[in-house]
Amino acid sequence: MGPKAALPLLALLSVIGAEAMTHSPPAELNAEKITSSELPDTGQPARAGMLKRVALVRHGETAWNQLGLLQGRVDLPLNETGRAQAARAAVSLSASSWDEIVCSPLERAQQTAQSIQASVGHVSMSLDARLTEKSFGVAEGMGRHAAFEQWPDGCFDGGESEEAVSGRVQSLVADLMQMNTTSVIVVCHVVIIRHLAMQIARVDPGFVENGSVLTLVRKDDAQTWKPHFEGR
Template structure:
């Protein structure tokens, strides 16, 4: 017996939970972390456990992360709670590189470059391009599956904007945003664990 086309479409849909890493000391100090490998603090580890408890209410097949330690440790904490081993660390999921502003507070960076054009920084367009590329690859490689990808606030916002066409809100530490790809393209289901009533679909 052949499955109905609608059933095949549902079976091939992919759901991805985009999770921001837990808090770091640089988050508390308001510093631009970017590609700097700053570890979680104790509050960040607690936030990761809270996110894990929420994710444990559902079923997940695959767990990946950015290779930076604040993301990979958040993923490992989540994996320990839900019974998944992190399978990969993807450089495409790393935070935006802030160039010479990296390590500065937002105010310090503004004092030098009030237009936000930091020397050596990665462009917002390049950030969105690599984030969306990785999201598409994850979906292509995991049809019909549910994934957790632990990354960073900037790249998650860039990915969400690439889907909806609208700016995304600030992503909270350990915030969970759900996106789905089905036969109609990508859609955003939740941002920071808050349901989205409407979402523009982009293929």
């Protein structure tokens, strides 16, 4: 399934969040520029310690992922499949050196990050609440089809707006760009990964499966980023 770039951003990200259990990632990334003035300018002159690689990792599968339920802020552990997905992501990432891991505080993300940390070596891991998945409000725990029949626009009662998600991710991106390190692994959730990829690299990665690794590499010009799905 390819990226849904034709949809408005709000509807697009809501649909992606709802479809997080069933679809494979697209064969290619949509590298169209995001023109919104709200996106931060991450292009900087080259400097020592500049961040050059960012790996965006979606947590492994949980029981609710398997059942097709909207999860959001509900804090569930990985199931057996999810632990295996985390282990595969860890093996993939261990082929390169990494400086730090930053992780969502939700258990499914922490378990995924811990598996990665054990594989990539002695790197520090920190938690950042800005990486927490979008809240789906009263729709959390509902089947995705039932939820979107009731709220076709994805604006669930009591849920977090896309503007709020974008704001906290923008704050996080600004901090990442100021890190005195060259590589970081970010372990989080599908909606957050979409925002991160668009704000850092101006690309639409489409849907990312549980356990997927999307690496963003800063090009030599220090102004642009190249996306790459591990294993492709």
